[in-house]
Amino acid sequence: MPATTPSGAPPAIALRGVTKQFATEDGTPYTALRDLDITVRPGEFCAVVGPTGCGKSTTLTLVSGLDRPSAGSVEVHGKPVTSIAPGVAFMFQTDAILPWKTVLDNVSAGPRFRGAPKRKAFDDARDWIRRVGLSGFEGRYPHQLSGGMRKRVALAQNLINEPEILLMDEPFSALDVQTRAKMSGELLGLWELTRPAVVFVTHDLEEAIALADSVVVLTAGPAATVKARFAIDLPRPRVVQEIRFEPEFVDLYHEIWEALRAEVDVAYSQTTQLTGTEER
Numbered sequence: 001m002p003a004t005t006p007s008g009a010p011p012a013i014a015l016r017g018v019t020k021q022f023a024t025e026d027g028t029p030y031t032a033l034r035d036l037d038i039t040v041r042p043g044e045f046c047a048v049v050g051p052t053g054c055g056k057s058t059t060l061t062l063v064s065g066l067d068r069p070s071a072g073s074v075e076v077h078g079k080p081v082t083s084i085a086p087g088v089a090f091m092f093q094t095d096a097i098l099p100w101k102t103v104l105d106n107v108s109a110g111p112r113f114r115g116a117p118k119r120k121a122f123d124d125a126r127d128w129i130r131r132v133g134l135s136g137f138e139g140r141y142p143h144q145l146s147g148g149m150r151k152r153v154a155l156a157q158n159l160i161n162e163p164e165i166l167l168m169d170e171p172f173s174a175l176d177v178q179t180r181a182k183m184s185g186e187l188l189g190l191w192e193l194t195r196p197a198v199v200f201v202t203h204d205l206e207e208a209i210a211l212a213d214s215v216v217v218l219t220a221g222p223a224a225t226v227k228a229r230f231a232i233d234l235p236r237p238r239v240v241q242e243i244r245f246e247p248e249f250v251d252l253y254h255e256i257w258e259a260l261r262a263e264v265d266v267a268y269s270q271t272t273q274l275t276g277t278e279e280r
Protein backbone atom coordinates (compact mmCIF):
# COMPACT_ATOMS: atom_id res chain seq x y z
CA MET A 1 0.00 0.00 0.00
CA PRO A 2 1.68 3.30 -1.02
CA ALA A 3 2.59 5.70 1.83
CA THR A 4 2.13 8.71 -0.49
CA THR A 5 0.08 9.57 -3.55
CA PRO A 6 1.83 10.02 -6.95
CA SER A 7 2.07 13.79 -6.23
CA GLY A 8 4.08 13.00 -3.09
CA ALA A 9 1.26 14.09 -0.77
CA PRO A 10 0.10 11.59 1.84
CA PRO A 11 -3.26 9.92 1.21
CA ALA A 12 -6.27 11.83 2.52
CA ILE A 13 -7.18 8.74 4.53
CA ALA A 14 -5.09 5.69 5.38
CA LEU A 15 -6.30 2.78 7.49
CA ARG A 16 -3.51 0.24 7.90
CA GLY A 17 -3.87 -3.15 9.56
CA VAL A 18 -6.89 -1.89 11.47
CA THR A 19 -8.59 -4.21 13.92
CA LYS A 20 -11.56 -3.11 15.98
CA GLN A 21 -12.90 -5.10 18.89
CA PHE A 22 -15.94 -4.27 21.01
CA ALA A 23 -16.60 -5.55 24.52
CA THR A 24 -19.72 -7.70 24.68
CA GLU A 25 -22.09 -8.19 27.60
CA ASP A 26 -20.49 -11.49 28.66
CA GLY A 27 -17.05 -9.85 28.62
CA THR A 28 -15.66 -11.62 25.54
CA PRO A 29 -14.43 -9.25 22.83
CA TYR A 30 -16.24 -9.14 19.50
CA THR A 31 -13.91 -8.52 16.58
CA ALA A 32 -15.80 -6.36 14.10
CA LEU A 33 -12.86 -5.49 11.80
CA ARG A 34 -9.56 -7.30 11.27
CA ASP A 35 -6.46 -6.24 9.37
CA LEU A 36 -8.32 -3.66 7.34
CA ASP A 37 -6.33 -1.63 4.78
CA ILE A 38 -8.01 1.22 2.93
CA THR A 39 -6.38 4.32 1.45
CA VAL A 40 -8.19 7.21 -0.18
CA ARG A 41 -6.38 9.86 -2.24
CA PRO A 42 -7.13 13.58 -1.84
CA GLY A 43 -10.19 14.31 -3.97
CA GLU A 44 -11.05 10.63 -4.46
CA PHE A 45 -14.64 9.41 -4.11
CA CYS A 46 -14.50 5.98 -2.49
CA ALA A 47 -17.61 3.89 -1.89
CA VAL A 48 -17.63 1.09 0.68
CA VAL A 49 -20.07 -1.78 0.28
CA GLY A 50 -20.50 -4.98 2.23
CA PRO A 51 -23.14 -7.14 3.83
CA THR A 52 -25.20 -5.80 6.69
CA GLY A 53 -23.37 -5.60 10.00
CA CYS A 54 -19.91 -6.13 8.50
CA GLY A 55 -18.39 -2.95 9.91
CA LYS A 56 -18.92 -0.18 7.35
CA SER A 57 -20.15 2.37 9.90
CA THR A 58 -17.41 1.33 12.32
CA THR A 59 -14.84 2.09 9.63
CA LEU A 60 -16.23 5.62 9.20
CA THR A 61 -16.31 6.15 12.95
CA LEU A 62 -12.60 5.31 13.15
CA VAL A 63 -11.73 7.77 10.37
CA SER A 64 -13.80 10.51 12.04
CA GLY A 65 -11.95 10.09 15.33
CA LEU A 66 -15.18 9.31 17.19
CA ASP A 67 -13.64 5.94 18.13
CA ARG A 68 -10.15 4.39 18.16
CA PRO A 69 -8.92 1.15 16.59
CA SER A 70 -7.89 -1.73 18.85
CA ALA A 71 -4.84 -2.31 16.62
CA GLY A 72 -3.38 -0.77 13.47
CA SER A 73 -3.28 2.87 12.47
CA VAL A 74 -5.72 5.43 11.12
CA GLU A 75 -4.24 8.53 9.49
CA VAL A 76 -5.79 11.60 7.92
CA HIS A 77 -3.42 13.56 5.65
CA GLY A 78 -0.50 11.60 7.06
CA LYS A 79 -1.30 12.37 10.72
CA PRO A 80 -2.61 9.82 13.22
CA VAL A 81 -6.24 10.38 14.14
CA THR A 82 -6.40 10.92 17.89
CA SER A 83 -9.62 12.92 18.19
CA ILE A 84 -12.32 14.43 16.00
CA ALA A 85 -10.20 15.87 13.21
CA PRO A 86 -10.77 19.37 11.81
CA GLY A 87 -11.60 19.36 8.12
CA VAL A 88 -13.61 16.14 8.41
CA ALA A 89 -17.39 16.28 7.94
CA PHE A 90 -19.77 13.42 8.72
CA MET A 91 -23.19 12.95 7.17
CA PHE A 92 -25.36 10.26 8.74
CA GLN A 93 -28.40 8.26 7.70
CA THR A 94 -30.58 10.37 9.99
CA ASP A 95 -30.77 14.14 9.74
CA ALA A 96 -28.30 15.99 11.93
CA ILE A 97 -29.85 19.40 11.31
CA LEU A 98 -31.21 21.31 14.29
CA PRO A 99 -35.04 21.35 14.33
CA TRP A 100 -35.28 24.65 16.21
CA LYS A 101 -33.13 26.56 13.71
CA THR A 102 -34.12 27.89 10.30
CA VAL A 103 -32.40 26.69 7.12
CA LEU A 104 -30.24 29.84 7.14
CA ASP A 105 -29.25 29.36 10.78
CA ASN A 106 -28.52 25.66 10.27
CA VAL A 107 -26.31 26.25 7.24
CA SER A 108 -24.47 29.22 8.77
CA ALA A 109 -23.91 27.39 12.08
CA GLY A 110 -20.45 26.01 11.18
CA PRO A 111 -18.84 29.31 10.09
CA ARG A 112 -20.46 31.13 13.01
CA PHE A 113 -19.18 28.51 15.44
CA ARG A 114 -15.68 29.09 14.05
CA GLY A 115 -16.03 32.84 14.67
CA ALA A 116 -16.98 34.16 11.22
CA PRO A 117 -18.79 37.52 11.37
CA LYS A 118 -22.56 37.03 11.20
CA ARG A 119 -22.95 38.88 7.90
CA LYS A 120 -20.23 36.85 6.14
CA ALA A 121 -21.60 33.59 7.56
CA PHE A 122 -25.09 34.46 6.30
CA ASP A 123 -23.80 35.51 2.85
CA ASP A 124 -21.87 32.25 2.49
CA ALA A 125 -24.85 30.27 3.78
CA ARG A 126 -27.15 31.92 1.20
CA ASP A 127 -24.66 30.92 -1.53
CA TRP A 128 -24.69 27.29 -0.42
CA ILE A 129 -28.47 27.28 0.01
CA ARG A 130 -28.68 28.41 -3.62
CA ARG A 131 -26.20 25.74 -4.75
CA VAL A 132 -28.29 23.00 -3.16
CA GLY A 133 -31.43 24.41 -4.81
CA LEU A 134 -33.15 25.81 -1.73
CA SER A 135 -33.22 29.56 -2.47
CA GLY A 136 -36.44 30.97 -1.03
CA PHE A 137 -36.48 28.46 1.84
CA GLU A 138 -33.94 30.25 4.07
CA GLY A 139 -36.54 31.06 6.74
CA ARG A 140 -38.15 27.60 6.89
CA TYR A 141 -37.70 25.22 9.80
CA PRO A 142 -36.71 21.57 9.15
CA HIS A 143 -40.23 20.24 9.91
CA GLN A 144 -41.53 22.45 7.08
CA LEU A 145 -39.26 20.69 4.54
CA SER A 146 -39.46 17.36 2.69
CA GLY A 147 -36.94 14.59 3.42
CA GLY A 148 -35.01 15.45 0.25
CA MET A 149 -34.92 19.13 1.18
CA ARG A 150 -33.60 18.31 4.64
CA LYS A 151 -30.81 16.27 3.00
CA ARG A 152 -29.96 19.31 0.89
CA VAL A 153 -29.75 21.42 4.06
CA ALA A 154 -27.45 18.81 5.60
CA LEU A 155 -25.25 18.84 2.48
CA ALA A 156 -25.02 22.65 2.50
CA GLN A 157 -24.33 22.58 6.24
CA ASN A 158 -21.39 20.25 5.66
CA LEU A 159 -20.02 21.68 2.41
CA ILE A 160 -20.01 25.31 3.62
CA ASN A 161 -17.16 24.25 5.91
CA GLU A 162 -15.21 23.14 2.81
CA PRO A 163 -14.18 19.85 4.40
CA GLU A 164 -11.17 18.05 2.95
CA ILE A 165 -12.82 14.79 3.90
CA LEU A 166 -16.51 13.97 3.75
CA LEU A 167 -17.71 10.78 5.44
CA MET A 168 -21.18 9.69 4.39
CA ASP A 169 -23.04 6.83 6.06
CA GLU A 170 -25.96 5.84 3.81
CA PRO A 171 -27.00 9.49 3.69
CA PHE A 172 -29.90 9.01 1.29
CA SER A 173 -31.25 5.65 2.44
CA ALA A 174 -34.34 7.18 4.07
CA LEU A 175 -35.42 8.79 0.79
CA ASP A 176 -37.75 7.37 -1.86
CA VAL A 177 -36.04 5.86 -4.91
CA GLN A 178 -36.53 8.82 -7.27
CA THR A 179 -35.47 11.47 -4.76
CA ARG A 180 -32.52 9.33 -3.85
CA ALA A 181 -31.28 9.09 -7.44
CA LYS A 182 -31.74 12.84 -7.83
CA MET A 183 -29.85 13.58 -4.63
CA SER A 184 -26.98 11.30 -5.73
CA GLY A 185 -26.68 13.31 -8.94
CA GLU A 186 -26.76 16.57 -7.02
CA LEU A 187 -24.15 15.27 -4.61
CA LEU A 188 -21.76 14.63 -7.52
CA GLY A 189 -22.30 18.17 -8.86
CA LEU A 190 -21.61 19.67 -5.42
CA TRP A 191 -18.63 17.40 -4.82
CA GLU A 192 -17.06 18.71 -8.06
CA LEU A 193 -17.13 22.25 -6.60
CA THR A 194 -14.72 21.59 -3.72
CA ARG A 195 -13.56 17.97 -4.37
CA PRO A 196 -13.19 16.65 -0.84
CA ALA A 197 -12.07 13.04 -0.43
CA VAL A 198 -15.28 11.10 0.18
CA VAL A 199 -15.93 7.78 1.86
CA PHE A 200 -19.52 6.84 1.04
CA VAL A 201 -21.03 3.83 2.76
CA THR A 202 -23.99 2.25 1.01
CA HIS A 203 -25.90 -1.00 0.63
CA ASP A 204 -26.69 -0.08 -2.94
CA LEU A 205 -24.07 -1.29 -5.42
CA GLU A 206 -25.59 0.71 -8.30
CA GLU A 207 -25.31 3.89 -6.25
CA ALA A 208 -21.71 3.02 -5.32
CA ILE A 209 -20.61 2.50 -8.93
CA ALA A 210 -22.50 5.54 -10.25
CA LEU A 211 -20.83 7.86 -7.74
CA ALA A 212 -17.38 6.56 -6.99
CA ASP A 213 -13.82 6.42 -8.32
CA SER A 214 -13.29 3.22 -6.37
CA VAL A 215 -15.51 0.65 -4.71
CA VAL A 216 -14.21 -1.30 -1.72
CA VAL A 217 -16.00 -4.57 -0.94
CA LEU A 218 -15.82 -5.74 2.67
CA THR A 219 -16.18 -9.36 3.73
CA ALA A 220 -18.97 -10.54 6.01
CA GLY A 221 -18.30 -10.12 9.74
CA PRO A 222 -17.13 -11.01 12.28
CA ALA A 223 -13.55 -9.92 11.63
CA ALA A 224 -14.49 -8.21 8.38
CA THR A 225 -11.72 -7.05 6.10
CA VAL A 226 -11.25 -5.80 2.55
CA LYS A 227 -12.21 -8.47 0.05
CA ALA A 228 -11.46 -6.47 -3.10
CA ARG A 229 -11.13 -2.96 -4.41
CA PHE A 230 -12.37 -1.97 -7.86
CA ALA A 231 -11.38 1.12 -9.85
CA ILE A 232 -14.40 2.78 -11.48
CA ASP A 233 -12.99 4.51 -14.52
CA LEU A 234 -16.30 5.69 -15.95
CA PRO A 235 -15.94 9.20 -17.40
CA ARG A 236 -17.04 12.28 -15.45
CA PRO A 237 -19.21 14.27 -15.26
CA ARG A 238 -21.72 11.45 -14.84
CA VAL A 239 -25.48 11.49 -15.09
CA VAL A 240 -26.31 9.24 -12.18
CA GLN A 241 -29.80 8.32 -13.38
CA GLU A 242 -28.55 7.25 -16.82
CA ILE A 243 -25.06 5.87 -16.34
CA ARG A 244 -26.44 2.55 -15.12
CA PHE A 245 -27.55 1.75 -18.68
CA GLU A 246 -24.02 2.07 -20.11
CA PRO A 247 -22.41 -1.28 -21.05
CA GLU A 248 -19.24 -0.42 -19.05
CA PHE A 249 -21.41 0.17 -15.99
CA VAL A 250 -23.20 -3.15 -16.42
CA ASP A 251 -19.86 -4.99 -16.79
CA LEU A 252 -18.53 -3.38 -13.61
CA TYR A 253 -21.76 -4.19 -11.80
CA HIS A 254 -21.49 -7.89 -12.70
CA GLU A 255 -17.83 -8.04 -11.69
CA ILE A 256 -18.30 -6.34 -8.31
CA TRP A 257 -21.57 -8.14 -7.57
CA GLU A 258 -19.72 -11.48 -7.96
CA ALA A 259 -17.42 -10.41 -5.11
CA LEU A 260 -20.20 -8.95 -3.00
CA ARG A 261 -22.75 -11.72 -3.49
CA ALA A 262 -20.59 -14.35 -1.82
CA GLU A 263 -20.28 -12.15 1.29
CA VAL A 264 -23.98 -11.31 1.34
CA ASP A 265 -24.71 -15.05 1.24
CA VAL A 266 -22.37 -15.68 4.19
CA ALA A 267 -23.97 -12.87 6.22
CA TYR A 268 -27.47 -14.06 5.32
CA SER A 269 -26.78 -17.65 6.35
CA GLN A 270 -25.36 -16.39 9.66
CA THR A 271 -28.56 -14.47 10.36
CA THR A 272 -30.85 -17.32 9.40
CA GLN A 273 -28.84 -19.77 11.54
CA LEU A 274 -29.14 -17.35 14.47
CA THR A 275 -32.87 -16.96 13.92
CA GLY A 276 -33.23 -20.75 13.71
CA THR A 277 -31.40 -21.18 17.01
CA GLU A 278 -33.59 -18.62 18.71
CA GLU A 279 -36.76 -20.27 17.48
CA ARG A 280 -35.79 -23.75 18.66
Ligand SMILES: Nc1ncnc2c1ncn2[C@@H]1O[C@H](COP(=O)(O)OP(=O)(O)OP(=O)(O)O)[C@@H](O)[C@H]1O
Pocket residue numbers: 022023030032050051052053054055056057058059221
Ligand atom coordinates in the same frame (compact mmCIF):
# COMPACT_ATOMS: atom_id res chain seq x y z
N1 LIG B 1 -20.42 0.05 20.15
C1 LIG B 1 -20.53 -1.23 19.81
N2 LIG B 1 -20.50 -2.21 20.73
C2 LIG B 1 -20.59 -3.51 20.40
N3 LIG B 1 -20.68 -3.94 19.11
C3 LIG B 1 -20.72 -3.03 18.15
C4 LIG B 1 -20.65 -1.62 18.43
N4 LIG B 1 -20.70 -0.94 17.25
C5 LIG B 1 -20.81 -1.89 16.29
N5 LIG B 1 -20.82 -3.13 16.83
C6 LIG B 1 -20.90 -4.39 16.09
O1 LIG B 1 -19.89 -4.37 15.09
C7 LIG B 1 -20.38 -4.94 13.88
C8 LIG B 1 -20.24 -3.92 12.77
O2 LIG B 1 -21.21 -2.88 12.97
P1 LIG B 1 -21.40 -1.71 11.92
O3 LIG B 1 -22.54 -0.87 12.39
O4 LIG B 1 -20.12 -1.03 11.70
O5 LIG B 1 -21.81 -2.51 10.61
P2 LIG B 1 -22.42 -1.96 9.22
O6 LIG B 1 -21.72 -2.71 8.16
O7 LIG B 1 -22.35 -0.49 9.18
O8 LIG B 1 -23.93 -2.42 9.37
P3 LIG B 1 -25.22 -2.05 8.49
O9 LIG B 1 -24.88 -2.44 7.10
O10 LIG B 1 -26.30 -2.93 9.04
O11 LIG B 1 -25.48 -0.60 8.68
C9 LIG B 1 -21.82 -5.37 14.15
O12 LIG B 1 -21.84 -6.73 14.47
C10 LIG B 1 -22.23 -4.53 15.34
O13 LIG B 1 -23.19 -5.20 16.12
